[in-house]
Amino acid sequence: MHEHADLAGHPMAEKVIIDTPDTLFPFMPSVWELVGWLDEKCTGMHTILHRIQEDEGLELEKSDRKTLKKSCQEGVSPRVARKIVGNLHKVAEHKNVTALPHRTTPTEPIVRGTNGTKWLIFSYGYLEGINQHQPIQKLELPSTLSFLENRAKAERRLVLAFHQTRKMEISTEKKLSLMRTAIYEALRHHTLLNSQEVQKYSAAMIDASRPGQPRTTEMASKVIKSLLCLRVDFYHQLLANFMADMLNIRASLKLSPRLDDALTHQGGMGKLVPLLEEGKLLTPTNRLYEFWRDAFSPPGEQPISYRAMAMHLPLPLVVRTRVKAKADLQDIQYAADETRRSKLKEWRGNTVPEAEHLTKFLESLAGEAYSAFLPFIMARVATAWTKWIEQERALLNQLTQEHPALAEELDLEWLVERFSRYPQYWEHVKAQAHQR
Numbered sequence: 001m002h003e004h005a006d007l008a009g010h011p012m013a014e015k016v017i018i019d020t021p022d023t024l025f026p027f028m029p030s031v032w033e034l035v036g037w038l039d040e041k042c043t044g045m046h047t048i049l050h051r052i053q054e055d056e057g058l059e060l061e062k063s064d065r066k067t068l069k070k071s072c073q074e075g076v077s078p079r080v081a082r083k084i085v086g087n088l089h090k091v092a093e094h095k096n097v098t099a100l101p102h103r104t105t106p107t108e109p110i111v112r113g114t115n116g117t118k119w120l121i122f123s124y125g126y127l128e129g130i131n132q133h134q135p136i137q138k139l140e141l142p143s144t145l146s147f148l149e150n151r152a153k154a155e156r157r158l159v160l161a162f163h164q165t166r167k168m169e170i171s172t173e174k175k176l177s178l179m180r181t182a183i184y185e186a187l188r189h190h191t192l193l194n195s196q197e198v199q200k201y202s203a204a205m206i207d208a209s210r211p212g213q214p215r216t217t218e219m220a221s222k223v224i225k226s227l228l229c230l231r232v233d234f235y236h237q238l239l240a241n242f243m244a245d246m247l248n249i250r251a252s253l254k255l256s257p258r259l260d261d262a263l264t265h266q267g268g269m270g271k272l273v274p275l276l277e278e279g280k281l282l283t284p285t286n287r288l289y290e291f292w293r294d295a296f297s298p299p300g301e302q303p304i305s306y307r308a309m310a311m312h313l314p315l316p317l318v319v320r321t322r323v324k325a326k327a328d329l330q331d332i333q334y335a336a337d338e339t340r341r342s343k344l345k346e347w348r349g350n351t352v353p354e355a356e357h358l359t360k361f362l363e364s365l366a367g368e369a370y371s372a373f374l375p376f377i378m379a380r381v382a383t384a385w386t387k388w389i390e391q392e393r394a395l396l397n398q399l400t401q402e403h404p405a406l407a408e409e410l411d412l413e414w415l416v417e418r419f420s421r422y423p424q425y426w427e428h429v430k431a432q433a434h435q436r
Helices: 031-038 045-053 065-073 078-094 116-131 142-167 172-190 195-207 217-248 257-266 284-295 306-310 329-348 355-366 373-402 404-408 412-419 422-435
Strands: 275-277 280-282
Touching: 031 116, 031 373, 045 065, 045 078, 065 078, 116 142, 142 172, 142 217, 172 195, 195 217, 217 257, 217 373, 217 404, 217 412, 217 422, 257 284, 257 373, 275 412, 284 306, 284 329, 284 373, 306 329, 355 373, 373 404, 373 412
Parallel strands: none
Antiparallel strands: 275 280
16 A cells, blocks of 8 residues: 655545556566456456456445556555455355465565566466366366466566665666676576577666667567567466376366377477468467367267368357248258358457357367367467467567568567477476476
8 A cells, every 4th residue: 555645745545556567577477468368358457356346146336447447557545445355355255265365365575576476366266266167176286386486486586686786886787787697597597498598688688778778670689589588488388387287187187089199298289389381370279170170080080071060069049140031940050050160260260269159169079978178278278379479470560560670580480480389398397297
């Protein structure tokens, strides 16, 4: 809580901020980045607070969107803050997760300029949400949470080192040298970047901060590469550790032979990395549906056609099916099938399916013999991965249009190659798991 003064210097009422500000430092990206890829309508904590209020069964005290956004950014009065926090506790009681707020409360003060604490809070909350629907065997994610905890500790140490160095009464050059060493050590111990990349990117981040440093194309290229590579490293490690947790419960996942092989040998997503084929980008989503053709076909049989696959989508409502006024049942069925084929084509073209529709589709495709749990996760990962690479491609195009010289250092081929390194991360994490 912070006390504010107005322009005339008179003390203002105390304001309370519900959320903590995110940082752009890529060692641990903002958790809302990933949330946004999975749910484009969720733009931050205020969106979740607003959705919570919409549950009529809970009879919560409502605040408008503007107030909720203010509570997460500028701060609100203690009275309004108590109302919002009270809603969160009512939700925890209703969902029988009253221990969650205590478990996710940080034991140490949150360091300004870090994202790690929010990742841990979000992850524990997400896991609790999944387990609300797992009445028998509760899902545990030890590798995932261990990775996030270790990365968050490293981020905290690194940012604290920055803060302490800035306060030192030494020359600017000496401060930059100490900061570079701190970044170098963090990258060396906590990323899978090679030694040359660690050296180059830690130097680039410091050189970009040096007062009076000429802003050359080469420097801009190094900084852009370092920011992307650190985020790729984080998300690839996160995904590999999550898949290692899936491997631990492999026996209960009821996987088809092809899916079992994909999880065991490729960390689930190894064959779905983006590709450039004759200059055309094949996204993880494009490759996912191609993979489904084999994954859900009986061994030894031809892959299922997209036409047949579409019949596993839920039947559309009659009102959404385009038929003539005097259509008979055969016409209605034909129109419904055409609607499903059209919907599958949209999904294959990177349209994000609604969770309920995707679940029904995968349950039908998997049949009674197999589970749709891991396929659902793979579909969500492919969605996030695809949105991210499309976002980076759009940014790359914009940058190279504004600064044509950058095109010599950065292109789509380089971008796709970075995104395609996931198999290396899976092998590393799997090897670590065997050593435990």
